[in-house]
Amino acid sequence: ALADTVKIGVFGPMTGDAAAMGQSEKEAVDLAVKEKNAAGGLLGKQIEIIYADDAGKPEEAVNSAKRLISKDEVLMMIGSISSPASLAASQVARQMEVPQIVVAGTAQKITTAGNKWVFRSPVPDTKLVADLVDFIHEKFPNYKKFAFLYVNDDFGRGGFEAFKKAGAKYGYEIVAEERYARGDLDFTAQLNRIKASGADAMIEWSRYTEGALVAKQFAQIGLTLPRFASDGVATPKFIELGGNAVDGVMFTTHFSPATVADIPAAKSFIDKYKAAYGRTPDAYAAEAYDAITIAMLGIEKAGKADRAAVRDALAKVEFGSTRGAFKFDEKGDPLLVTHVVKIDAGKETNARNIPVQN
Amino acid sequence: MAALLETRGVSRRFGGLLAVDSVDLDVTEGEVHGLIGPNGAGKTTMLNLLSGHLPVSTGTILFAGADITRLPSERRAAAGIRRTFQNLKLFREMTALENVMVGLHASTRAEIFHALLRTRFQKREEADIAEKARAALAFVGLTALADQPAGSLPYGHQRLLEIARAFVAEPRLLLLDEPAAGLNASESRHLVDFIFRIRSAGTTIILIEHHMDVVMPTCDRITVLNYGKLLARGTPKEIRADGAVIGAYLGKGAVAAAAAVRKAEAAHAAH
Amino acid sequence: MKMPPALPRLIALLILVAVPLVEHNAYWLHVFSLALIAAILALGMQLLLGMAGLLSLGQGAFYGIGAYVAGALAANYGVPFLLTLLAGGLAAAAASLLLVPIVRLKGTSLAVATLGFSIIVHLVILNEEWLTGGSLGLMDIPKPTLFGVSVADDDVFYWVCLVILVLVFVAMDRISKSRFGRALSAICQDEEAARASGIRLAWSKSKCFLVAAFTAGVAGGLFAYHSRYLSPSDFTFNESIEIMIMAVIGGLGSLSGAVVGAFVVVLMPEVLRSSGELRMILFGLAVILLMAAGNLGIVGLASLAAAKLFGLFSSARAWVSKPREAN
Amino acid sequence: MLRINNLSVSYGPVAALRGIDLTVEAGETVALVGSNGAGKSTTLKAISGLVPPSGGTIEFLGETLNGLKPEAIVERGIVHVPEGRRIFPRLSVEQNLEVGAYSARAAMRRRRIREEVYALFPRLRERRQQMGGSLSGGEQQMLAFGRAMMAQPTLLLLDEPSLGLAPIIVEEVIRAIAHFRAEGVTILLVEQNAELALTLSARGYVLETGQVVLTDESQTLITHPKVWASYLGEKELEDT
């Protein structure tokens, strides 16, 4: 169809439990698009973003994707945040042959199902975890026995499976596997068992809300284990909610202001974001910002509003993202280094700089 | 004549209260058996025990020679014990006709499967019970109101409809709990006629009532309960003459009492 | 002059049949199919709540059971489409037997106990990975085929859903007018009087749960093919609550009301999808406002309005035709 | 004292009262009789404000009551003992009595009156702490009367106080009514038992399908052929 704008669909949880992440997504996209449109837009047209709320649910993500594609006739889609929602929508993308860039879903499955229409902005959890395991092995060679606490959904489950696999390489032993349901508030039962397990360190795959509570209760029952956490806590909110209880937590992430100091794209993104919204961007915002940037680059490169052409162009995009030099592998995952952050006195610091312990 | 219903040492306890206290009841086939007693004597409770709406605490109930003590109420209904309720219990949103048709539930067989396929069997059965229900409505004189929602009928008619719903299944034993409550004298008289007609159709009746002008003419025998225990039993004549029953229950008659009050007031005013 | 009662239903059916001929948009067809599936769910709920007065919050669980059974059979064993639907229904019906001990509960107790059942089923779906794929969900459900022909196209699948909906509708209609239906509404209005009429409460209620669960299971099976990816988060107890809203919003006790209610509950959030942050606020307000329609529901209000219009129409015609009579 | 003019009430499409006129003088006992659904209870409900009139006026001591809420009407001394006793099942006997004296005009002397109630019905004193719902029918009826006493009526509306009561309890009720009368309370009495009602009252009204069809001295009504035929009939069994 010949439209007078370039339409890009963006979907994610604007309502519901994950609404905060959807908000980061939307703010980052708005920021990039406003700038681009001010600079003349794409293919000589203005970019029009069409948002759809999927409330973080797979069923609604499918509806959103179908709606964006066939009702709004978008050229391509960006979204969603959670893995199940992204995965469900990716089936639609594949069937209707529309390029999709997942913003934050890290489940490995999303890109391994042979779906050539789906790309993603973050690295998959397998890579994230493998990098974390390498980090632990390098910096803390004495840790062999681990307690693993995770939220029982695709996110936590994915982290756990990946850790089991990656840890096998170094002979890591899991002495406690504990899980909880999304929205739980009380983790003392799990933490008490972890306390009794004799682990050298605790790995935790939580989102920041539960993560902050875990940290507080961790302190309250007098646990002192070293703690490593997931990218789910990679947001300033984690420190705000957890207070001094989160000091010492080391977490892996796609993006942190503390670790991207020498990346120029990151610096300008952080400044612009702060200026626009008065807060530091979190990892979701960075991933969404990169996703929309990739989309714009791909469309420009394709040179026409054609979905197949755009897909092929996307696969070849290379640029300096907020997280470093960006390039997709053959599955559609980015080849990026991951970061490890340590919280020190309420501040994020680059953990790769800490000395090796033994 | 054979006893249709016998209870042996039937009791019912509510917490600390023994509402029915080892009562033996014998109801002969074909009779109208009155059950009277002060408020809270345990009459309704006794009826609930007989119909199975409450389980007994102790004792046994025999119906037509079979022990039904543990039988749930719906099975007793199917076996031929039907009842009405002290506080009317109609299916208020159904029509009068449908109410009576529900009364025939236990004697019909059509299953979901018949309904889904609209089998010939189902159609015939529906037509059958509709006809029986109409006959029962005619019997109580409600033919004209067959298609009215039960809840919209005047109170007296609702009482009759409830009786029709119980009666349509041709029960062997009919339990009536205060059928005349809320009826005026002339309506009560119709009720009396009606009880005679049911009885002549061969149905045995247990009648709970506080209106002596309904109880006395219709009952063959009367059992009097007081504090859950048997106080007296006998023919209406014997009961009316029983000093204990007069003292605990009958008194000297409401109208007489009212007249006495008036007389005393008049005397007071004259002073 | 009165409207023949079947006429509006027939018109509605014709409109539903014609939808894919007019609207080719894949999104709308997708959503309409979802509404048809929801309508099947709502019909089952109407049997429970509208007819028998059983406030069950377990329908979402049966929906989930049907979806997972159908989905797993199709994905893992290649069982044919219709058979998996049947299996989904039967599995849900079998699971409803677990509720037999609690059917004697009433009102709120029943609602909360069945809510508990929903929560338990959700947890089983979430935690028993060997059975359901756990939190990662069940993927790769094949496209449905009928007699070797794919029915996966949006319009064809829509019609398949419609056919099943019509079958369920007719079945519910017949049940409501049968001895069983009469027993259910007797139970609804007065349990003690129903027992006194020889109706076995636990038996009738269990049958009612069974039939409703079967319907929900079939709907679940359809959903599995519709979405082709099942995730535990689609089958929380919220689903049960939504089904209850559908049954009431269109008109409690009315079968057409259930269908309309399902369309409203499914379509309204879609229509509002572009209103962003206000979406759920508007939806909540609409639910509240619609509740003011009382037990008439949307269908009742609409038919009142239609009757008025029809009355106007026929009186207008009488007025128009008068001069001719005078001739 | 109470003057009702052309009062109509309907429940939705059902017209329950169709223009009735009725007066009650201070200190008098007036009976209201009629068959089922004649509108007796509706008349009382309209006076006490439970149902709104659709037409006509209700005046009490010169003030019209139309449009006042029940709680405001109680403040004027009109106390209604409704059909079916309606005691509060999960309040104790004492709390039930307490609620009876809720209105501001009754609150002041409530201790004293409570003692009077207990003196008249010693049974209630025994059951002070028992829940209202667990009382027997007769005890509930006593409590309903006691509650009305607590409200210190000037006009008492009684709806079928003998319904479902054992004959001997009905006699108790009659004594309670006499107690009110001795206190100078005006009474409007509805009874299914027409003979009882007319014996107790000075004047009576006969209602049929929402209209007053007869009104006269009770002594006259009790022998009126129409009343006799419809509500009294042969008393074949009264003699022993």
Next chain:
Amino acid sequence: MIYDQFLQTLLGGLAIGCIYSLIALGISMIVRATDILHFAQGEVMMVGAMTGFSSGVWAGNAPLLALIGGTFGGGLMAVAVELGVYRPLRARRVPLINVVIATIGVSIVLQNVARLVWGSEPLAYPALFETRGLVISGFTVSPQLATIVVLSVLIMAALAVFFRYSRAGIAMQAAAQDPDAARLMGISVERATVNTFAVSGMMAGAAGVLLGSLFFASFNMGFITGIKAFVAAVLGGLGSVPGAMVGGLLFGVIETFSAMFISTSYKDAVGMVVLILILLVAPMGLFGRAGRQV
């Protein structure tokens, strides 16, 4: 060690249970007064947590002001929905189930409005109480949990006294048991109903502040907690004051203990199974009284 852990778990369960009790009490009172199953009670609790947060922060992290602000916020919210939604619906004489579904609508609206007002991020509560563990004769006791238990018990005791002895309390019960009869006694049922909503909303609001201080406040904190409180109320016997208290405590303790000793994955299921078992034995809940049926 095991003993210490047991006591800690018990205290944690009691504290959560107290919070459930406070919400359940409100639910129970509303059922008694209006027959409405108030699905939005959890959201009223959430509004209390939010207003408590705002007033506490506004007053410079004053715990007492947070508690007061939350209590009144909850109370006002409950009164607002009663006057704005439920009463007009009841006045139209819609069936009860419609009002119940409207409460779900209210809960959806409140949740999403709160998200717009207070944002979608959780809000970290200022520490209302001492959080460091206190060691009493060898056992670690959390003063925070202990304070919550004591505070809730005080609130509930005050409520019990109010219902048993105060004229307004007795009038509220009378209005709930038989509205028409209550009117005839001079009680304004409308006012009594508003009072019921006010008191129940205040308790929910207080519960919200306690819950917020224990964890955090967020726009979606109400729904699940509300449902659990609902279950607790049914467990204890809907409409019964002691039932709601015991039901809440029991549910809280079951929840924490089953997480500790049975399975964290199925901890919610354990509570539900216990609920169903109890209902099978006592269909009206532990303290529920069945009215006379026949």
